[in-house]
Amino acid sequence: MNLEPSQLQVLKQDWNQILDAVLLRNRIAWLAFFDARLISLEAGTLIIGFDDSKKFSGDHDFSQARNPEHTALLVDCIKEISGFTISVAER
Numbered sequence: 744m745n746l747e748p749s750q751l752q753v754l755k756q757d758w759n760q761i762l763d764a765v766l767l768r769n770r771i772a773w774l775a776f777f778d779a780r781l782i783s784l785e786a787g788t789l790i791i792g793f794d795d796s797k798k799f800s801g802d803h804d805f806s807q808a809r810n811p812e813h814t815a816l817l818v819d820c821i822k823e824i825s826g827f828t829i830s831v832a833e834r
Contacts, residue, residue, distance in 0.1 A: 750827055751784040757825050764820040772813035782834055789821070792834045809833075 748756070758781060766773040779791040814831050822828055 749784070751781065753825055754784065754789065754821065754827070755781055761817070761820050761824045764824055765817055768820070769813065769816055772816045775809040775813050776817055784829070788830045788832050790832055790834050
């Protein structure tokens with residue numbers, strides 16, 4: 744039996760620390776990803792979703808604010824905190 748956590752479990756455990764690292768470097772990037780949910784890790788790509796943000800009243804859709812530089816920063820912070828070299832895609 745394999746008792747080691749999967750990479751996705753590790754990312755979920757580290758997610759708040761990853762977001763804190765993003766916040767220290769770029770508050771706008773943090774705002775763009777703070778409500779992301781980690782859905783799956785498939786072939787080295789972390790799939791994130793923002794379905795929960797649609798439950799709030801008012802405008803919580805920050806998709807317009809997310810850009811390739813913000814995603815690159817998130818990827819860098821994931822590498823820094825977890826040690827994983829992965830890409831990120833939205834569902």
